[in-house]
Amino acid sequence: MPEQSLSLSLHPAIGTIDAAEWDRCAGPDNPFVSHAFLSAVEDSGSAGSRTGWLPRHAVLRDDTGAIVAAAPMYAKSHSYGEYVFDHGWAAAFERAGGQYYPKLQVASPFSPVPGPRLLVSPAVPPAQQGAIMQAMAAALSQACGELSLSSVHVTFCRPEEYESLGQAGWLQRLGTQFHWENAGYASFDDFLAGFNSRKRKVVxxxxxxxxxxxxxxxxxxxxxxxxxxxxxxxxxYTSTVDRKWGSAYLTERFFPLLSERLGDRVVLMLAEDSGRPVAGALNLLGSDALYGRNWGCSGDWPFLHFELCYYRAIEFAIEHGLARVEAGAQGEHKIQRGYLPKPTYSAHWIAHPGLRRAVADFVAEERAARLLEMQALAEYSPYRQEAPAGEED
Known part of the structure; x- marks a missing residue:
């Protein structure tokens, strides 16, 4: 750990933190941890007391007052809108007489998008960045204890953060998403040429x-x-939420505010009927990826969801030379459309020793099952396997 004193402060709004300082730590790659995105979520009333996502953003400063790390963090009174499910942990703890909520959640609200969560300043020398992550992990767990909260959860983090938190004694959890990767395709037809013939015909x-x-x-x-x-x-968006029995966390003000603050990084794919929008897919553009977020439709057209959310996203990525498309949470049906299973990572610090032991056993078994599941799902890949000489698919 660097030979200096570090201090943690918690902030009740992203607006209380200088945007340039925050974005220097967040970096340019992932829009979901940018000051612009987080401020749009808060200023629109999407994250706040109404939805039970109370900002408590963490900032770690050195003894000169400079920010060396930050983390987007929220005090939560429930486990909704996270996509890494711990409802069972909460129910078990409360049946045993414990109080699971409130808890701290290090995440991008309502966004199951992998990306950085422990945002280390680029001013920190590379050799010391791991130590700063460890210091942030220690500071967050200490703050959790001082606030008498049950736990801290860092969800959809990067693999290196997952490893660093694991080394700090946090519990590690694996999930699965389905991503499309660009193998240098020149066109959509070039991409499809890699499919076996039957699955190519389906697409x-x-x-x-x-x-x-x-x-x-x-x-x-x-x-x-x-x-x-x-x-x-x-x-x-609201009609889709209603059909899925969910909660409309995002307010109507959020979407234009997001567009205003993120500019060309907002990519909206629309289907129109005689000039009238009837369906849409919202994406955000990172430095090397297109991230699919929300979708909705006001009618029923065959395969429209696949066209707007998956195929046109692939075309956009090919046209703009992006490395991948991340199409959101869940959806094994994405495999047949070229999106293959990839691991996602989270880490959890739990204060109560008994709950911690039970969750540690659970996530260890779950990790093993996830790895086997991803291996099995990969067998359904539509991509053509190399055939022996003289044979065709």
Whole structure:
């Protein structure tokens, strides 16, 4: 650990932290931890007392007052909107007489997007960055104890953060998502050429049917997305939430505010019927990835979801030379469309020794099961295996 004193402060709003200082730690790669995104979530009323996501952003400073690390953090009175499920832990602890909530959640709200969570300043020498992560981990667990909270959860973190937190004694948990990776494709047809023939035909049929519905498809960015577009998209968003029995965390104000603050990093793919938007898929653009977030539709058209959310995202990534598309949580159906299983990572610090032991046993068994599951799912890959000489698929 660096030979200096470090102090942790917790902030009730991202707006109380200088945007340039925060973004220097967050880096340019992942928009979901940018000051712009987090401020749009808060200023729109999406994260706050209404939704039970109370900002408590962590900032670690050295003895000169300079920020050496930060973390987007929230005090939670429930486990909704996280996509890494600990409801069972909470129920078991409370049946035993414990109090699981409130807890601390280090995350990007409502966003199951892997990315940095322990944001270390680039001013910290590379050789000391691991030590700063360890210092942040220690500071967060100490703050949790001083506040008499049950736990701290760092979800959808990077592999190196996962390892560092594990070394600090945090419990490690694996999840699964489905990502598309760009192998230097020149076009969508070039990508499909890598499929076996049967699965290639399925994708072509889905695209043909989706594009034969008489809808017009548009990809809009930044200032090209109007208030009318966002009004329509919010309708799609709430109708999808209603059908899934979920909660509409994001307010109507969030979407135009996000567009205003993130500009061209907001990519909205729309389907229109005679000029009227009938479906949309919201994506955010990182330095090397397109991140799919929200989708909604006001009608029923064959394969429209696949076209807007998966295939057009792949086309966009190929056109812009992006390394991958991350299409959100869950969805084994994505495998047949070229999105293969990838591990996601989280780490958990739990104060109560008995609960900690029980959760440690659970996540150890779960990790082993996840690895086997990902291996089994990979067998359903649509990509053509190398055939022996003289044979074709």
């Amino acid at each position: 072509r049929r889905e695209r043909r049917d989706a594009n034969a519905c008489g809808l017009e498809f548009r990809t809009l960015r930044g200032a090209d997305i109007t208030r009318a577009h966002w009004k329509a998209f919010y309708r799609f």
